[in-house]
Amino acid sequence: MARPTFATRRRTELFDSLVALLLAEGFAHLTLDDIAARLRCSKSTLYTLAGSKEQLVQAATVHFFRSATEFVEAQVAEASGARARIAAYLSAVGTALDPASDQFMVDLNAFAPARAVYERNTSAAAGRVQELIAEGVVAGDFRDVHAAFAADLVATVMVRIQQRAVRENTGLDDADAYRELAAILTGGIEA
Template sequence: MEHASAFATARRTELFDELLALFLAEGFAHLTLDAIAARLRCSKSTLYTLAGSKEQLVTAATVHFFKRATDAVEASVAGAIGPRERIAAYLTAVGTALAVASERFMADLDAFAPARAVYERNTGIAARRVQQLIDDGVATGDFRGVHAAFAAELAATMMVRIQQGGVRAGTGLDDAAAYRELASILTNGISA
């Protein structure tokens, strides 16, 4: 029985990954459950084992995306040595994690309140993580005594603008380049 449960969990994860790849590439607002099932080569009843409605499916896929992104970002930070490098690694990894999201996905995410709430919650978590990284750098003397919460809010505001396409439209920088610039400006601005 344990083997069957492990298979079901693996299949579920595989379906979420496929669903997420579809949404990230093409968005989700225009897709019906029938279309999603056809694209994933599964039945609608299989989709209903993942979530009870299209809206819940989109929300669950969004949560899955941000969990996967968070794990990748934290793995990058774990490999960085020093406060400045950790912030740079964090912001660069966020840009890399979000680079897979098409403009259509980001527009659909912004227009769908439950998914937007997941995104906003994760941006808040990211701002608190940047604040923690800044606090660590201030404590070690690597960063000057800046107001860490303000610096984190500054970073979070830019993260939202990057993710909503405002920076790309205003500067021509793609998301990954914008995150590298943010990391450079932030770490240079707070260095001791």
């Protein structure tokens, strides 16, 4: 396997630092000058990552969700059995969202391009849960539930989590809401 070049490593490090900054503080209030100062780089360096602050935020959001997906799938790969795999999946989504501050989530929801990235990932996650449920039904780990219906139910809750409705109605942040969803879902479909 080829080793990443210095430029590729530096770019990844910058994106990782950018993601950490945005997750911790949000992004609506930050200027490119602020971001460059906080990341200890020049604005021209930031422009090598994206052409504007908006494009930078969108690219960082994509980077965050790509990394989160890799983490989540690694957790699923370590789990054995359908119930454990679904619990691992949803719990890992919660863990991946732990670093996201309330301000980041507010800013994400208010910025359409970043919100669209979250929505695409939520949709993909719902599809993945449907696959895991269907595998569990076939394996006899789950009662014969309609996998598409169960996944649609999960997708509805996931969208409500993403849209901040669960937070507003229950006080649960996104990470805790995903963990609760995992507990309810896996307990409700056991064989």
